[in-house]
Amino acid sequence: MEKFFSEEGFPYQTRVFDLGMMSYRLLGGRVHKLTTHKSAFFVYRGKGDAILVCQMYPGKVTELHAGAVLRENKGIQFYIYRVKGLTLAFWQEGPITCVLTSDIDPEQVVQLAFAKAVKV
Secondary structure, three states: OHHHHHHOOOOOOOOOOOOHHHOOEEEEEEEEEEOOEEEEEEEEEOHHHOEEEEEEEEOOHHHOOOOOEEEEEOOEEEEEEEEOOEEEEEEEEOOEEEEEEEOOOHHHHHHHHHHHOOOO
16 A cells, blocks of 8 residues: 555655554555545454544644644654544644544544554
């Protein structure tokens, strides 16, 4: 998937997470248009057909809507939202905003984000 996104002319390097140790396998991804930017959009399936979506796009977490629960891990600030049964965990990696989204247990989403985020 990283090669695919690279060939699509993304202005940044996309990290496609290896979630195999957490029992999630990559199903696929695509280029997604998010407002005026391209985003990398990929989907994982876990136990019990749990779906986890990841998206990466150029932007700043400080531009997100108010109302997030803020949590910190490894010196990285996470913006956590609950919307219509979904948990969204946003964080910043350099010029890129990353988000993991799922309807699984909210704390599991947050812990997956903690595990995959890197400080840039």
